[in-house]
Amino acid sequence: MGKIPPSLRSLVSANSLIRTPLQTEKSQRHHFLKKRPSRKQQRKDSDDSLETKRIPSLFKSPELSEAKELFNSFISTKKIPPDRPFHNSLLQSYSLMSTVDDSISFLHHMIKTNPSFSPDHATYHILLSLACKAPESDLSPVHKTLNLMKNAGFEPNQGTTDIAVRSLCSVNRVDDAVELVKELSLKNSPPDMYTYNFLVKCLCKCRVLSTVYGFVDEMRSSFDIKPNLYTYTILIDNVCNTKNLREATRLVSVLNESGFKADCFVYNTIMKGYCMLSKGSEVIGVYKKMKEEGVEPDLVTYNTLIFGLSKSGRVVEAKKYLKIMVEAGHFPDAVTYTSLMNGMCRKGDALDSLALLEEMETRGCSPNSCTYNTLLHGLCKSRLLEKGIELYGMMKEGGVKLETASYATFVRALCRVGRVAEAYEVFDYAVESKSLTDVAAYTTLESTLKWLRKAKENGNMV
């Protein structure tokens, strides 16, 4: 048997820590998304419902003259009712493959050839969104479009601001978006809270905290746009992700001072922050605080709680909360079970976690790839290779992808007992299923084999 230096053990377990939080986060984000943009969605729908009516592959080339000809043929044959949505969708599909200037010319051409068509806000928003994504490094195409819009009698409204900001952020021009928002705020079309929060979120992702605070302060002092509960949640989420819990606590007190009451999302975010630091007691503390304040915990709260406790090695308590959550009427999902399995595996109870897999399946909850990978990793670590191989067979059958850590552990476990050919087979599967890049899969295999040779030479192997 080969020996594993203790330094490696910590490395590997540290690696497995990273796995489930991703999932918890994901589900949490999912909740955020569901809640927030509801109104925005509606507005978008009414503003450019053409998204669904878009006619793909209608225009074969970005050539302006060909597009004009195509339009003329539509008008002359009168096959389709030439109403406004039809024109807008034509413009939309043309703009997808052409430049700002060509699209503008095409719009002019449509107005000229068919006087019954009168553009509306949505028409110009198509051009605006195109202009925001133009390759120019400054805002000149955006200004050009805005001026065009104004000359046609359409003052920019909140929808305009929103579309411009989202388009700019989608091509990573956050600074330009900030500049444009300030400019439009001066011209009486300030962003609404949805746009504002979206921009704050983008800033949080790619700028330092002081920049974000600078923006928030400036919007407050110059345009009287104050952060709301969602803004604070975004900010708290951001500082929690950078493990700055002290700042998070400060933000919560600011939030209370501004007259807001922390809701479930705020608490979940803070709880996640403590989870990342593996602070089990604080995680429970947040849960108790919620109960005190009368905030009803949701599925995400329980998942985060169970994840945090499992991560800090308090599986027994985690199991207790699993019961509580079921009593509260929540259905534990794959994330819940995977977190718990992760905790068990970390304690060395890989067999128990395998039993939990059966339990979750009988309860009608199907495991995901993360569940399988956690189990495979845990089984190999607990030297239950046969069970691991069995599980791997199931994964392979179901086309479940391998993750870096579980792949490496599994390959190592196989090599350790001299089953090199099977390790090669796992390597093939990892490459075939595109679980890992060829390079990552090969380097793991190569270094494991190198270690195996060395161990053999030293007589550590049977």
Next chain:
Amino acid sequence: MLPQGVKKTITDNPKKLANLIDLVNLPSTLREFVGQSQISRLGCFMRVWSYIKTNNLQDPNNKNVVNCDKKLKSILMGKPQVELDELPALIKLHFPKAPK
């Protein structure tokens, strides 16, 4: 045993990564085997491994051992049998470090 740590450093280390995936001009023996004049170390490994699989060269009694055929022998130092765990090392011999 070092995989986790090392693997990360290799994929993060541009020099070591280049050593693995850069195309290299091949010596004549290897050129004959792979049928092209340039290949990366990773590509060569994949080629040899798939050659072993398609020609069923693994020993039926011990899958960890490869019985080399004539063609394979020519590139693996003329060994009649190689073990799977020394395969990467043997292939690496054809890819010496670039002289500075």
